[in-house]
Amino acid sequence: MSLPGTAARFPSFRHGIHPAGHKESTAGLAIEHLPLFSHYLLPLGQHIGAPSVPVVSVGDGVIRGQLLAEPGGFVSTGLHAPVTGHVSHIGPRRHPNGHLVPAIEIRADPFADDRPPPPSPTHAAGMDLGDFVKFVQKGGMVGMGGAAFPTHVKYALPPGRRIRRLVVNGAECEPYLSADHRLMLERPEAILRGTAIVAEQLGVEAVYLGIEANKLDALDALERARCGFPDLDVLQLVPLAVKYPQGAEKMLIKAITGLVVPAGKLPLDVETVVNNVGTMAAIADLFDLGKPLLERVVTVAGSGVRRPANMLVPLGTSVRDVLEACGGISEDTSMVIMGGPMMGMPLASLDVPVLKGTSGIIALAAKDVRVSGTYGCVRCGRCLQACANFLNPSRLGRLAAVGRYQEMQKHYLMDCMECGACSYVCPSGIPLVQLFRMSKAEIRNREVAT
Amino acid sequence: MSTVALAAAIMTGLGLSFAIVLAVAFKFLHVPEDPRIAHVEELLPGSNCGACGKPGCRAFAEQVVAGAALPGLCTVTGVEGVQAIADYLGVDAGSTEKRVARLHCAGGAAHARGIAAYEGLRSCAAAALVGAGGKACSWGCLGLADCQVACSFDAIHMNDEGLPVVDIHKCTACGDCVRACPRDLFVIEPFSLKLVVQCRVPLKGDQATALCSVACDGCARCELDAAPGLIHMENNLPVVAPHREGDAGPKATYRCPTGAIQWVEGRQFEAEDAVERPSRRPHALFG
Numbered sequence: 001m002s003l004p005g006t007a008a009r010f011p012s013f014r015h016g017i018h019p020a021g022h023k024e025s026t027a028g029l030a031i032e033h034l035p036l037f038s039h040y041l042l043p044l045g046q047h048i049g050a051p052s053v054p055v056v057s058v059g060d061g062v063i064r065g066q067l068l069a070e071p072g073g074f075v076s077t078g079l080h081a082p083v084t085g086h087v088s089h090i091g092p093r094r095h096p097n098g099h100l101v102p103a104i105e106i107r108a109d110p111f112a113d114d115r116p117p118p119p120s121p122t123h124a125a126g127m128d129l130g131d132f133v134k135f136v137q138k139g140g141m142v143g144m145g146g147a148a149f150p151t152h153v154k155y156a157l158p159p160g161r162r163i164r165r166l167v168v169n170g171a172e173c174e175p176y177l178s179a180d181h182r183l184m185l186e187r188p189e190a191i192l193r194g195t196a197i198v199a200e201q202l203g204v205e206a207v208y209l210g211i212e213a214n215k216l217d218a219l220d221a222l223e224r225a226r227c228g229f230p231d232l233d234v235l236q237l238v239p240l241a242v243k244y245p246q247g248a249e250k251m252l253i254k255a256i257t258g259l260v261v262p263a264g265k266l267p268l269d270v271e272t273v274v275n276n277v278g279t280m281a282a283i284a285d286l287f288d289l290g291k292p293l294l295e296r297v298v299t300v301a302g303s304g305v306r307r308p309a310n311m312l313v314p315l316g317t318s319v320r321d322v323l324e325a326c327g328g329i330s331e332d333t334s335m336v337i338m339g340g341p342m343m344g345m346p347l348a349s350l351d352v353p354v355l356k357g358t359s360g361i362i363a364l365a366a367k368d369v370r371v372s373g374t375y376g377c378v379r380c381g382r383c384l385q386a387c388a389n390f391l392n393p394s395r396l397g398r399l400a401a402v403g404r405y406q407e408m409q410k411h412y413l414m415d416c417m418e419c420g421a422c423s424y425v426c427p428s429g430i431p432l433v434q435l436f437r438m439s440k441a442e443i444r445n446r447e448v449a450t
Numbered sequence: 451m452s453t454v455a456l457a458a459a460i461m462t463g464l465g466l467s468f469a470i471v472l473a474v475a476f477k478f479l480h481v482p483e484d485p486r487i488a489h490v491e492e493l494l495p496g497s498n499c500g501a502c503g504k505p506g507c508r509a510f511a512e513q514v515v516a517g518a519a520l521p522g523l524c525t526v527t528g529v530e531g532v533q534a535i536a537d538y539l540g541v542d543a544g545s546t547e548k549r550v551a552r553l554h555c556a557g558g559a560a561h562a563r564g565i566a567a568y569e570g571l572r573s574c575a576a577a578a579l580v581g582a583g584g585k586a587c588s589w590g591c592l593g594l595a596d597c598q599v600a601c602s603f604d605a606i607h608m609n610d611e612g613l614p615v616v617d618i619h620k621c622t623a624c625g626d627c628v629r630a631c632p633r634d635l636f637v638i639e640p641f642s643l644k645l646v647v648q649c650r651v652p653l654k655g656d657q658a659t660a661l662c663s664v665a666c667d668g669c670a671r672c673e674l675d676a677a678p679g680l681i682h683m684e685n686n687l688p689v690v691a692p693h694r695e696g697d698a699g700p701k702a703t704y705r706c707p708t709g710a711i712q713w714v715e716g717r718q719f720e721a722e723d724a725v726e727r728p729s730r731r732p733h734a735l736f737g
Contacts, residue, residue, distance in 0.1 A: 098582030348566035348581030377736045401732040431571055435732060438576045
């Protein structure tokens, strides 16, 4: 028997960690719009999979929402102009991952008509699944939780397979981030509308929307909004325990349905598809307004930010511009992370664009950044208690340090989702996830070489 | 007393009979082996580095004696050693050209622009995955000494600029550093090829020099100044044609605006050993 108000009341998964939330600085702040900036930069590879292929050339005038690049393969998506202007450059520009990669640069037209165009809805009801998948792909939809996996790929079912459950992910378990929270509070209708479209297309039997229990106001907002969606009577709003990584696909499925996705398998193998609430809202806009993915909500927070905020940011806006719109960063800022602090990437430069998967920009002052030395493994086993995939990070780390990569694969390295829970709890400060990423990269290189 | 004598007799008898069995087995189950294999193996360095592509020095010796490989394939033995093996076996030594590992980057701390400080595992492979290691250039040397760790011959030492200095006398061209470098910057080249392109940036002009002051900006002056056909431009970088060491001269480097192409006599970079911080290397984390 647990006390009311404790985590144990709500369903969850086993293992995991409880990092400090830090969400209070932005959770109460309504989503703001950014002013127009002069340049927008769209890297061609900002999703998982093949880079997009440009269909415009330097000097072309583009209007907001126009297709700039079409999908470069099946696991790839379209890219659209976030603002009206002209293409000023196509070539190598710095990606948030630090590398110089091909990108399309748009110089914005300051005198362009900024009013949203009249909605041009597409009716999803009559579409067959193949057309639906193509439409979503061309609309540039990716998983907006952070991974930026092309959404349409999840809907393209291999023959003979079906999806019975749709799980909408409103967990937002990363510390600092409140973008999904605000979206659920301010646009619950759009989220439910997108959910209804996808649920109908896939013909699912059950729809769940999971929200961590620290956002029960969002749950209320969705509960109030759902009366407008009589088709969604199968929808269940599920409050979840506040625990990291609750928003990971496999953990979410386990918490809500009790199903376990086996090692090396996908949610599809348990007839389930998981989508972020941001993706659902974007799909609603795609069908109801004819608006492809042009902008997203980004949480700007952390001890280095002068004025934390939730911003609706056009894709391609530079991180420097976004931070300056938030009053700039303080002098003692020592690290800026794109995404959440657990899984995001530290930025080497502020002159990089906001991508489709950018859920947050976290600037941390030096006092909040641990750059302590690392010590030897003391075999305490805390990482085993933390790993939600039931891996043995200590052993994997030991193998990674001496380069025994094949053995690591036998210990299910490829099932590691790099959530960072093991690194977080390690009392010796061993950068376990970095070792695993390094090992995965090495394994992939060797596979390519052979 | 007789018990003691009996025990001694039994033990002696047993020992004698086993000795006879072993002697017979040695005589009749003997596997004849070419005595030259052992001798060749002795002449080989015994480092088992794998540069010849065989599982070890013993396997290589077997193949050399069988005539399946030429002694020159072993880059570690050195010219005299290879000749000694060839003379002993009375075979052709094969190619004994001295080859060394060369870094196709000269962007040390003094030249390559840094944009962020990397604080993580002291390993190039790890740094390459985080903000491209904090350097503006996505192609250059990360300077965290994965090659130095990989080198089994102690031939690579990082200098104070963060560039690996290859000791040309110790380098055996085994290729371990080539595999260790996440940016694929090491190339095994004939030592007699002195024209070395020390850059991998595929960009042109200001875009390249904005990253590093010794980057190749793709001006192609070296192509014009070298013997015809010796250098051609590929991906905005000069490529020196193979097997034409005789045609090459330092003239091709004279008009290079950045010094990206160099005439290398001896080692590539100045050697001044860097201060090591071994505690944050991956293999030091698990005691």
